[in-house]
Amino acid sequence: MHIHPRYLAPMALSAFVIACTPERAAPSAPSQTQYDTEALVAQAQDVVERFQTALKTELVSAMQAGGPQHAVSVCEAQAPKIAQGIEAETGWRVQRVALKTRNPANQPTDTQRVVLEQFDQALRTGVGASIPHHSFVTDKRWVYMRPISTQGVCLTCHGQNVDADLLANIQSHYPDDLATGFAEGDLRGAFVISAPLDTISLPADTP
Numbered sequence: 001m002h003i004h005p006r007y008l009a010p011m012a013l014s015a016f017v018i019a020c021t022p023e024r025a026a027p028s029a030p031s032q033t034q035y036d037t038e039a040l041v042a043q044a045q046d047v048v049e050r051f052q053t054a055l056k057t058e059l060v061s062a063m064q065a066g067g068p069q070h071a072v073s074v075c076e077a078q079a080p081k082i083a084q085g086i087e088a089e090t091g092w093r094v095q096r097v098a099l100k101t102r103n104p105a106n107q108p109t110d111t112q113r114v115v116l117e118q119f120d121q122a123l124r125t126g127v128g129a130s131i132p133h134h135s136f137v138t139d140k141r142w143v144y145m146r147p148i149s150t151q152g153v154c155l156t157c158h159g160q161n162v163d164a165d166l167l168a169n170i171q172s173h174y175p176d177d178l179a180t181g182f183a184e185g186d187l188r189g190a191f192v193i194s195a196p197l198d199t200i201s202l203p204a205d206t207p
């Protein structure tokens with residue numbers, strides 16, 4: 001991964017601040033791992049764009065080809081494959097998590113849950129035109145999160161009035177489904193993009 005020759009300190013885990021611009025951390029102790037938060041955020045944002053575009057393209061073409069019933073099966077089969085493909089190409093792990101999940105595999109960790117709750121709050125109170133995001137370090141990984149908001153097209157399968165037959169189909173694939181009842185603009189979940197710290201750190205002698 002390309003890293004600019006500049007160093008910013010790791011974000012402390014306690015610094016759960018939602019930033020609308022890349023974070024600037026305080027200078028770190030010399031022994032700490034060094035990396036360039038700004039450059040990493042830019043990379044992670046690119047990865048999110050790819051993931052989001054691939055998912056949406058797949059969803060829209062499945063809906064057009066066979067309607068929402070068909071799209072449920074396509075989503076089930078393709079969402080994990082798309083994530084794996086991007087991971088293989090870019091080296092970044094890509095996931096989607098949510099407070100209310102359809103697939104229980106997408107449940108957040110405790111740390112991710114705190115960030116999701118903050119995103120939820122931010123979307124409710126209105127964040128203007130800027131998209132909040134957050135980055136932090138946990139388990140020796142650098143992690144970037146960005147909210148996924150609910151759009152009109154999502155309501156067919158995640159909304160308040162999901163067609164009864166469609167809902168039955170969804171529940172047969174996902175017996176623990178919690179991901180309905182959303183309105184346009186609600187927080188639906190978040191993208192989580194992460195990489196091990198040792199793959200993104202700057203060399204020790206970086207000026």
Ligand code: HEC
Pocket residue numbers: 059068069071072073075076079080096097098100101102103104106148149150151153154155156157158179188189190
């Ligand atoms: C055709 C029905 C359908 C539509 C439309 C749809 N989804 Fe989903 N969604 C699903 C299914 C099925 C899953 C479970 C995928 C899996 O197994 O990983 C899912 C999972 C998700 C997840 C992962 C978290 C979880 O709950 O498991 C997010 C986030 C999500 N959808 C957001 C959206 C957004 C945003 C839109 C609109 C752009 C949307 N969905 C439109 C069916 C749909």
